[in-house]
Amino acid sequence: MRFYDPTGQEYGIPTYPRRLAPEGLATRRQLRALGLRPAGQDVAAQILWVGRRDLASGTRPIRAAYLYRVDLAAPVRPMTEGRARAVAAMMRARRTCPLCTITYPYVIPTSLGCCPGCADQSTALAA
Numbered sequence: 001m002r003f004y005d006p007t008g009q010e011y012g013i014p015t016y017p018r019r020l021a022p023e024g025l026a027t028r029r030q031l032r033a034l035g036l037r038p039a040g041q042d043v044a045a046q047i048l049w050v051g052r053r054d055l056a057s058g059t060r061p062i063r064a065a066y067l068y069r070v071d072l073a074a075p076v077r078p079m080t081e082g083r084a085r086a087v088a089a090m091m092r093a094r095r096t097c098p099l100c101t102i103t104y105p106y107v108i109p110t111s112l113g114c115c116p117g118c119a120d121q122s123t124a125l126a127a
Contacts, residue, residue, distance in 0.1 A: 015047070025045055095107055
């Protein structure tokens with residue numbers, strides 16, 4: 001079976017194909033869904049699978065998901081007032097246009113670097 005290496009002899013750490021990891025191991029997302037975090041522990045194992053075909057190169061990349069032990073995971077730290085203020089300030093910076101300094105109710109696209117109105121004006125001036 002491809003990617004089945006529970007001893008870690010071939011890949012360096014225990015490796016499993018998709019949906020065949022043993023009980024007691026979880027990805028970061030699975031830990032978060034349980035209200036847990038890895039808490040500094042090392043990767044216990046990995047899941048490998050062949051991803052979708054890359055249109056540019058035409059190859060199918062090998063993807064990996066790292067697994068952590070659930071019994072060593074710690075609870076997620078609670079949101080404090082200070083942390084909530086910091087997150088709000090970060091999100092406000094992502095919603096503020098650097099050119100017109102208007103704060104929008106949505107995150108400004110990084111592809112534009114400014115709000116769509118300013119991007120349209122700059123392309124109209126360039127033409």
